[in-house]
Amino acid sequence: MKTQVKALVVGGGAIGTSIAYHLAKAGWDDVMLIERDELTSGSTWHAAGLLPLFNMSYATTHIHKYSVDFYKSLEAETGLNAGFAVVGNLRMAQTDERMDEYMLYASTAETCDVPYEWLTPDEIKSRWPLINTEDLKGALYHNTDGYINPADVTQAMAKGARQHGADIVRKLQADAFHWNGTHWEVTCTKMVEKGGNLVESDEQVVITAEHVITASGNHAQRTAKMLGIKMPAVPVEHQFVVMDQDPELVKYREAGNPEHPVIRDADAQSYVREERGGWILGVYEKNAPACFEHGVPDSFRADLFPLALDRIEDQYMAMIHRMPSCEESGLKDDFNGPICYTPDGNPLVGPAPGLRNMWLAEGFSFGITAAGGTGYYLAQMMVDGEAEIDMASLDPKRYSQSWMTTEFAARKNEECYDHVYVLHHPDEERPAARPLRCAPAFDRQKALGAQFGWVNGWERPNYYGPIDAPENFDHDARSFRRGGWWQHAVDEAKAIREGVGLVDATAFTKHVVKGPGATQFLDWFTCNKLPKIGRINLTYALTSKGTTRTEYTIVRNGENNYYLVSAGAWTEYDADFLRKAAEDKMEEFGYIEIQDVTTQWGVFAIAGPKSRDVLKEIINDADPETALSNKRFPWLSARQIELGMCPVNAIRVAYTGELGWELHHPIEMQNYLWDLLMAAGEKHGMKLVGARAQNWLRQEKSYRAFGNELGRDATPAEADLPRFIDLEKDFHGKDAMVETGVRFKCCTLLIDGPDDADPWGHEALYLEDGTTRVGRLTSGGYSVAFEKSIGMGYVSPDIAVPGTKLKVKMQDKLWDAEVTVDSPYDPTNATIRVTG
């Protein structure tokens, strides 16, 4: 057995074998996979094998699509039949809202080239007469996926991996990881069978690997402890039952009819598929408990939990309603197994926080569907430096190490499980494990009607509803169209355009970068010129492929002292990248200190034509009248000011594109400052404004948002931000960015959409004649300035020209849209620069 390899994959389930296959196929020699037991002996063996393509996430849909295409090709390559039954997938809707949801799914599907078809209840009945359609509104059908045998597809990938040169070693458990500065030394224990149990032998071996990838399934918590990190991957119990033969089904099939598609009755929280003349019923029920929070017991091998029939009674009855012919069929078999989850249902794929050459592929709840694509895109990240798609939404660091706990993960994962078939409104907010991270002003905001959104654990006001609204979550306000919150957001957006509004932006990520090497480092790390002392700049850190890794507002407080502000959802993601880059460059540039000061500083953003008037009331200055004038406090500059007794680092920028300041203040003085601002603002009609209105306003200014327009699949040049790129200097990713050129380009569109809906940023874009798809939206919303829908997205450069007429697909219809100039509202920045 080799003890020195380039890449060591830990875990021989569907995920690990796919990663080994794709790394070996990509040309890496010396790929080894170790499995503590037998291949597939984790969750993989008891999966139902369904391969659902649809998903509202662009990255996940790409991953699933790759898998489905890849599995179809595996037999030709390996000679092993993975039992792929391409029977199609039927998503049925019992309500108009569910149809709305499917229309949004269909938009994402289109942008990822996934084919689909709409079916009426009559069409469903005529194709599959055993289905009771009387209470259905319709269905979304697509015929390219189906189900597969999970163990067979894993064995096929394992064989393929071996064919490409990988080694697979069974009965070897990774027990300790040590980074020696250039390689991982992984201490492994040989496992042996004893009385039906799997136990550790005395035999150990140390494998040295340049890269390690963990794909340890239900053992993620043990893996996390060994690595000294936290992972919110905790399994939940998931069950499906296999029923005896259904005589009607047998007759139907004997008459020569094809197999039924996988039938998803989302409103009944269940899926059904054929199995040898009977049916398999799988459910996503309420109250399924999390398990193995503190590790998998030694006694649990390829085992199952007892069936909890009482938990799935409603879904069972609903199935009899949907397939009346199965009423007399008894239960043949049952499976209740651990299925790994994460709080948002997306797996954790990418570099581990704080560690070098350690890659995680954990927390898969649809791991059979995701395995192929995960292996493919992760191998791209490892071998080429980046994947073709932006993998940020799967990055393990989207949950910060500083606040995440096992209890949080367990409760959130239970919630995620029972939400699988809940309507996934894009404006959904889920209540479990909240509130958790609260800025001091939380209670004050709540008392004033704030409806909170979840940002990396923080509670951030989405909008302010009626003061007597129930709890923190106005569930009834959600919709696939304009939710109950919409009018509140319109009023808030107007307040900023016409008067003054106050936004809580405390969740922003904040870093201090200082020390003798700081200036040279940041000059190399980011693509824009560094600001002069007292000034600020918007800039981008790039990947090695020249795409956007992070957007920063940089404030220069001294010759070698910088304050970096980036998106609130990405604190650990940004911190990890920044720290690792600084470590790498310290020898060259000198000492660089990086401090994550996110929780030390609160941020209020005050904006609107009257914002200066409000601040003048409370600024403590020899001449309050001129303290905030353009002369003393120009646009894009930073000053230390005093508001009453609160020291404030004020930055003259506004993400809303209006005259405004960000007020960065010591977090412990937040309530004092809040009360002061509220009192001063009252006289000027200041309105509290949430993140949703702010998101609309920034689109009127064409301000790109990280995670939407900005990500690892487009360069800043493609995001059409040439004014923030200094081609005169050398910076990380520059050559790759220049070489990439502009494949597609970001633009802003004004949209004549339906009266009751705006785009969400998932929609497909078509040429004006409606025949050719030319791009996709990455943001969407409503413009109060233009009184119509607005969106931002990507199309080819020749189309991203102001005046080009396009169509946007919303609710399965095409709506007129026009590409606008960049920043359609106040293109000359006159209102931002106004003096006073």
Ligand SMILES: Cc1cc2nc3c(=O)[nH]c(=O)nc-3n(C[C@H](O)[C@H](O)[C@H](O)COP(=O)(O)OP(=O)(O)OC[C@H]3O[C@@H](n4cnc5c(N)ncnc54)[C@H](O)[C@@H]3O)c2cc1C
């Ligand atoms: C009842 C049920 C039905 C399901 N149905 C579907 C479905 O229809 N479609 C779908 O896509 N998904 C389904 N799933 C989910 C699917 O089973 C999982 O997402 C998938 O199997 C995860 O694969 P994995 O490789 O990540 O984990 P696993 O299959 O659990 O593999 C992890 C492996 O790592 C090994 N390991 C752990 N620690 C170590 C170590 N330290 N050293 C060496 N080896 C180690 C384990 O022994 C294990 O074999 C279902 C799950 C359940 C429970």
